[in-house]
Amino acid sequence: MPLHKNLTGTELHEPKGADSATSGTFYKANGAGSGSWSALTGTDVALADAGTYFTTDNVEAALQQEGLIRSTYGGMYITANTTSETATGSAYDTWTTGWVQGTASNITVNTGSGYLLVPATGVYLLNTSISFYQDAGSAAVWLFAAAQNGTQITKTVCSHTTSGTDTQTINLTGLLSLTANDQVSLVYNRTSGTPDPIINYCNFVLNRIT
Secondary structure: OOOHHHOOHHHOOOOOOOOOOOOOOEEEEOOOOOEEEEOOOHHHOOOOOOOOOOOOOOHHHHHHHHHHHHOOEEEEEEEOOOOOOOOOOOOOEEOOOOOEEEEEEEOEEEOOOOEEEOOOOEEEEEEEEEEEEEOOOOOEEEEEEEEEOOEEOHHHOEEEEEOOOOOEEEEEEEEEEEOOOOEEEEEEEEEEOOOOEEEEEEEEEEEEOO
């Protein structure tokens, strides 16, 4: 008689209990030499992966987290503004004039105070385009940046030198590591000269990416 492990083809048989097992169930060993037939559950499948949102076996929670990230974005914009703001010339000032709420999902837009409030900790992509001019023709050096809770984010700072009242353009972009309830705003600083700025057009947008 051949050994059981050497059986092939028609000599093989279904696992014990298959004749009465419910369709869609699997045999699960109990580690004590026996087992039973049952449907698979989340606890039967190892899904945890530290490099993804599957940090536990909770598939639903992982998919919800992925969906939340994909639907977290927001922005505000300025169009045809002609009102200047006073540049202190000694520190960064937050631009608050003329903001209009843009498209947003899960990010809170505060147009009165000029900031976007993020709902969760993560990495966000900043995209900002600025069109501005001065209220006087004297030369000036301007710094523009995004700010986190009122403090300029160094890696987003851009500088622009002006010598008249012609319209200038500047773009800010970067990956920002933010914490839940952080406020992100547009700030500016005049490091030389005496004019005040007028931002006539601007688009200020955040998208969560992780």
